[in-house]
Amino acid sequence: MRKADVVSSIAEKTGIPKVDILVALEAFFKEVKTSLVEGEPVYVRGFGSFILKKRAAKIGRNIKKNIAVEIPEHYIPAFKPAKEFVQAVKESKHKLAEHSGNEEEHD
Structure with missing residues (x-):
């Protein structure tokens, strides 16, 4: 959607x-x-939280130049769903799997 x-x-x-x-x-x-x-962070009760996750500093690789590159510590946005949200998705999972399976059979 x-x-x-x-x-x-x-x-x-x-x-x-x-x-x-x-x-x-x-x-x-x-x-x-x-x-x-x-x-x-932004908290929406019953839906979830928009939060920041901390990524630790690490050593990455520039494949083209074959050199090590230090990636500094940084934050990324993330979404953490509320328990009610997760539960609703878990309960509907079987319906979605059955529904998508039925569509494949009819095609």
Whole structure:
């Protein structure tokens, strides 16, 4: 599902114009990015957390030049789903596997 599909789905369910939903969704994304850049995680109860994960310094390789390169310690954005979210996905996993299996049989 792409962002346009999400916007359409929300508009269909709520009756709110797509333009307004897109503006709100973009504002949410921008706020998450801004918060993480400032080092502050974003917690959405029942959904999950947008957090920063620390990557330790390590030695990498530049294959083209065949030299060792030091990769400094850095942070990357990550998403940690809430327990309720994980449980909902686990419970629906069998339905998704059966559904995708049925589609393959019909093709």
